[in-house]
């Protein structure tokens with residue numbers, strides 16, 4: 492999975508300066524952050540719909556769409572999947588329930 496995300500990130504970086512006539516990445520980046528963020532939201536809704544209808548193949552397909560569009564959003568913002576990975580690693584071992592309880596105390 493890590494390799495796939497690294498490859499996707501490299502592809503997005505390579506395609507960002509491509510011709511928008513032939514590159515979806517370049518075209519989407521040209522539309523700007525609000526449109527990219529909107530696409531992330533649309534793909535998130537599509538994975539929800541697939542999940543609720545028990546469509547495993549759909550969840551995989553929509554999950555790939557979601558990660559792809561998230562990758563484009565991260566690139567546009569000068570971020571990478573490594574930034575998300577670092578946050579996930581920071582959270583590793585911290586119970587979600589304990590973390591939420593600590594929030595209300597602080």
Ligand SMILES: N=c1c2ncn([C@@H]3O[C@H](COP(=O)(O)OP(=O)(O)OP(=O)(O)O)[C@@H](O)[C@H]3O)c2ncn1[C@@H]1O[C@H](COP(=O)(O)O)[C@@H](O)[C@H]1O
Pocket residue numbers: 499502503506509513514515516517555556559
């Ligand atoms: N992983 C993907 C990927 N997943 C989804 N998509 C595209 O995302 C688009 C989403 O479809 P929608 O119908 O939701 O979007 P739309 O109709 O274009 O958008 P709106 O009408 O909502 O504005 C489709 O055009 C898909 O083909 C992707 N396009 C590219 N990639 C990767 O990016 C690489 C470079 O792509 P290009 O930049 O197009 O060469 C590819 O080789 C892939 O590795």
